[in-house]
Amino acid sequence: MTFLVIGIDAATWKIIKPNINELKNFRRLMKIGRYKTLILNEKPISASAWCSIFSGKTPEEHKHKAFVENGNLKTRDDIKVDFIWDILHKQNYDVRALNIPFVIPPYNFNCKFKPVGYGLPETPDEWQEELEKVTSKAIEILEEKPDLLCVVYSLLDRIQHFHWNEPIVLEWYKRIDSVIGKLILYADKFIIISDHGFCDRDDAEVQTLPEKTPRGEIKGDHDKEAILITNIDYDIEKLQDVFYAIMEEMKNGQGNYGNGI
């Protein structure tokens, strides 16, 4: 059995729900599973949010706030918590993490992967490259039937910052929808989650980026409404619950997942 967690950085119901008929995999998974809006208690910042999702710790506990601190890139080693993969690996589960953007470049565990554009894809070519490379690496891993794969696509966040309210955004949701359809074939249990939502820059909870940047005007920014779609029963109310949901699933799946606990 494989438990698959697909993270989609910055995915929002604001795009998915009004366009659900064009996003057939989202529609199908929402129908066979459960879906909800996760309202973040913390600031909607990716570095901190992905850290919470995969460590089960609040920002106060993991103390990881941003990709860069005092002009230096934060690294895995700066974050003094164990992640789900650290813990389950020690319990002999076959766990992989692919392209997890709580640090830049995104983090990988137990797999070899070079993130596209250091996890900061800038152009349509790089967005497409990330989509393809992450998907093909994820499929390669899934064919080995790991107990758990956590994989994150970061491109939507970049696209939405610069193109919010433009038709191009939906186009990339459709492409994400298509790759989800491919990955989900390998999963018995799944969680699809975003680290925060998205909205007009002026309405945003936090302005993570200035209005004018060397790459153009910032049109959208993060809000506190993340998406969740899952077929497991665990009641996920906040980001950290994803960690506990996975742990619970692994425990309950004893005998089905690897050589676990």
Add this chain to the structure above:
Amino acid sequence: MDKEIMEMGFEEKVEKSKDVIREAVERFKDKIAIAWTGGKDSTVVLGLTRELFNGRVPIPVLFVDTTVKFKETYDFINKLKREWNLNLVIARNEDALKKIEIAKDRERCCHLLKTEALNMAIKNNGWKAIIAAIRWDEQEARANEKYFSPRKNHIRVHPILHFTEKDIWDYIKSRNLPYHPLYDKGYRSIGCEPCTKPSVEGGSERSGRAQDKEEIMRRLRDFGYF
């Protein structure tokens, strides 16, 4: 790189590695040593050798000491030396250590403290061959290496050329092999302390040693992060 060998099953790969070590030890007898850094790959070579020789490592084990390895590296090699009863030979380029400023000119530093120290140890001990833990998939420059590769003054023997990084961890896991504690702290490749960064997640396995932060910072700046 031999694709057919790379695609063998894990235990077949292990047997292939043991065959190479067996052949090397038979061929070079007391004129061969294993180069050990304390890292995962060379520790796996030690593990394979012990598996082959009923728990013993019957040839010298060479540790090239640049004097700026991590404390954890020294602790780890001393621990295994005791537990596995290794004939550990420590090589240092004492002359160079007195003269150079460590890590200032990285290339020169590596050459003097590693390559030169290794060459001196080969000469002083009369070794004809050195077993080294390089892998085809590690970096492009290694993709054309052979199991027995002649060098200027010795033969380099490469028993785990066909292992992937995953095979290394599978071996460590399946044999319950002790491994360097820094791997549990996010390091993927461990060298000397001044030149090995704590973690460059997502980059290539050896990228922690020479990461290009400039491009990352440029991208972050262009996105307006600071």
